[in-house]
Amino acid sequence: RWFRVPGLMFLLCSILSVRAQNPVITHKYTADPAAMVYNDSVYLYTGHDEAAKDFHYYDMKEWLVFSSADMVNWKEHKVPLRVRDFSWAQSDAWASQVIARNGKFYWYATLMHGSIDGKAIGVAVADNPLGPFRDALGKALITNDMTKATAISWDDLDPTVFIDDDGQAYLYWGNTVCYYARLKDNMIELDGPIHTVDLPDFTEAPWIHKQGDWYYLSYASQFPEKISYAMSRSVTGPWEYRGILNEIAGNSNTNHQSIIHYKGKDYFIYHNGGIPTDGGSYRRSVCIDYLYYNEDGTIKRIVMTSE
Ligand code: FUB
Numbered sequence: 680r681w682f683r684v685p686g687l688m689f690l691l692c693s694i695l696s697v698r699a700q701n702p703v704i705t706h707k708y709t710a711d712p713a714a715m716v717y718n719d720s721v722y723l724y725t726g727h728d729e730a731a732k733d734f735h736y737y738d739m740k741e742w743l744v745f746s747s748a749d750m751v752n753w754k755e756h757k758v759p760l761r762v763r764d765f766s767w768a769q770s771d772a773w774a775s776q777v778i779a780r781n782g783k784f785y786w787y788a789t790l791m792h793g794s795i796d797g798k799a800i801g802v803a804v805a806d807n808p809l810g811p812f813r814d815a816l817g818k819a820l821i822t823n824d825m826t827k828a829t830a831i832s833w834d835d836l837d838p839t840v841f842i843d844d845d846g847q848a849y850l851y852w853g854n855t856v857c858y859y860a861r862l863k864d865n866m867i868e869l870d871g872p873i874h875t876v877d878l879p880d881f882t883e884a885p886w887i888h889k890q891g892d893w894y895y896l897s898y899a900s901q902f903p904e905k906i907s908y909a910m911s912r913s914v915t916g917p918w919e920y921r922g923i924l925n926e927i928a929g930n931s932n933t934n935h936q937s938i939i940h941y942k943g944k945d946y947f948i949y950h951n952g953g954i955p956t957d958g959g960s961y962r963r964s965v966c967i968d969y970l971y972y973n974e975d976g977t978i979k980r981i982v983m984t985s986e
Contacts, residue, residue: 797832
């Protein structure tokens with residue numbers, strides 16, 4: 680009988696129990712994941728770590744995009760955006776996020792500015808989640824000369840974008856200081872002043888999401904980074920700190936999360952230096968684990984898994 684053939688049984692069991700392995704992408708180093716659920720698929724936008732093994736800093740010239748319908752099998756698409764697509768930028772394709780609005784896709788990205796000291800946030804736009812994306816402004820949306828709350832020049836990075844139920848869009852970003860501002864309906868201009876948010880041990884990597892009636896602001900805290908989070912009944916706060924969500928990402932000194940709800944499940948998407956031998960702080964890899972809420976809306980601590 681066919682079920683008595685061990686090889687065949689093994690093959691059948693393997694097919695029935697397909698499980699994702701962490702890291703989920705292994706042929707390239709990927710960092711700063713930003714996932715977007717759109718039309719039954721998940722689009723995963725990442726930075727691309729290209730540092731040589733003996734180079735101890737970021738070497739990031741482009742972003743990548745992958746898509747999946749099951750969170751297990753990821754298809755890589757054409758490189759959708761590069762530093763060189765922003766004429767005003769010099770380097771550093773750092774953390775970013777893409778959001779859909781009115782049939783267009785807006786990509787908020789960290790770059791090093793070419794003529795204004797420090798990091799800056801640019802915005803690119805496309806008609807399709809896979810691009811091609813083009814610089815929407817021809818200049819940066821946020822620059823260091825707009826946010827002088829601290830003496831540091833690298834505090835304008837790591838944008839996260841969120842559209843509230845009433846249609847108002849918000850951009851949060853920052854390093855050391857967490858900033859936010861409203862966006863106009865066109866998604867490429869600020870609408871009003873830049874505010875700051877007081878969060879314990881805020882380092883960088885804010886991510887805003889909503890589940891039920893709660894708004895969540897998760898972020899990288901301390902250094903090496905853990906992911907912490909705060910909750911609020913409004914996207915503009917006040918935010919109540921609710922603790923650590925995820926510990927230091929193994930041998931990577933940064934951690935950077937994205938949180939989505941997809942086909943009835945919640946996911947915590949992050950990076951670590953998990954590729955054996957060569958992985959590390961500048962050669963990171965995207966991983967995915969399930970995220971679970973408690974009845975009171977708080978989130979259970981996420982334990983990193985290898986599958
Ligand atoms: O990838 C470069 C930087 O490292 C990001 O902008 C930060 O969030 C950290 O992950």
